[in-house]
Amino acid sequence: MCQGCLPKGKKEIAEHTNSPVEQLFRDFANEKGAVRVGVGGMMMAFARSFADTKGVTDVKVYSFGECNQEVKDRLNEAIRSLKDDTYETLVSTSQDGERTKVLVKIKEDRIRELIVITGGNDPALVQIKGNIKPEDIESLIKEHP
Template sequence: MSQIRYRVVFSVTGGEFPYCIHLTFKIMNRRLLITLLCGLFTFALYSQSSISLEQLYRKFANARNVEKVSLGGLKALLFKPLSAKYGNGFSISGIHVLELDGCSNEVKQQFNSMAEKLRDDKYEVLLKANEQDEKTRILARIEKEEIRELVILSLGDEPVLVRIKGKFKPEHIQQLVNVDNNGQ
């Protein structure tokens, strides 16, 4: 690099003028290219360090020995009596559950580490609870003051992912919690 600077200075003092401009642009292009590559590398590392909920679900939905339950569409009609009993306007359109209890320790650890990296702008964290051997996360996707999806993540020795899709208000969840606490 010092030789190029010397040549540029030498060419400015008495050398060829177009050669000087060519070397200057060549140096600027290299610096610009290095700066852009560093920025791209940083962006790539950041995107790998975070994972969306959909990516997490898809990765482990077909894992070996995972118990997967999906209720949606016509099966969701079974929830209508439940919603009529516990509150007005509370409707569930689908439930998806992944239970990794029967999976190998390697799969469980991979799920736990990926769930720790979960960063999804669509979801708002409602609860984070850390205990000695278990971590629990409750996330909600809220649109127009209504909860459209509720996600419960349990991390630890028995990892579980529960997604409840529907249309309900936060007050409906509070009603369900109060009903369970009162023993009704």
Template sequence: MMKRIITPLLLFVFTISLNAQSSIDRLFDRYQGVDGFVTVTISGNFLKMLGQFDDDDEFLKHSDKFTVIRILAQEDDDMEVDNFYDLVIDEIDKGGYEEVVRINSSDADVKIMVKADGNIFSEFLLVAGGDDNAIIQIKGKLTQKMIEEISESINDDNIFGLR
């Protein structure tokens, strides 16, 4: 009798845990190990350690607030990708996200979204397509000032060729 109850219960819990995987997790899983793409995951603990060595870096001075940074990027410029931005933006479950920046130009599309609880942002998500195909996800307890500094450093580095 107990076996009849436990088996369906375990199957139910397993099914729920599979469905709980976020759309962002699925995108990272899909492109992980695919030729022409690179995925990078940096733990919050590693960032905290880096922050102790470089207190002049604007990004790292807040390293104790990050739980994880994940980057998915196309590293092979010669590889043809069918509109990466449109492909991934349609797959992202946007529930809970607020769009804060959108840039559309002839050679690049960029969207920045955040998840917030009051004045604290729990997630920063950047999706870029065009000349530079990438997804950047930052999780933690971020303030508006930190988000602005991240956005400015991305723009200052001109990683999306928008100048």
């Protein structure tokens, strides 16, 4: 949407909705062979009745392992060049041709969004939204090293 077309004060919203991470998800979500699994809304409410969801309200996982090599190459290049100041980088690693980035969006001492981006031969994008305490992430990491 053109910035001049927005009412005054709405430009920030348009800029936010067009972050490079969000654009990465949009650009590759509908590629042939891409698999998307999403759990949100009613399913998360149902899950809360059986387990502590640690403040998670929505999870989306995109797997690109079944995509053709051209799609994987474009995605890997997009991951390599990804820079997004609206997220804080928690982890960025590159090992044996596989690149992984873990990004977070924090507001009022809570993780509102956690993004895991993995490149290589079996690339994947994961988006977790919610109202998550950082210590809950730490405890999950300790439980599942």
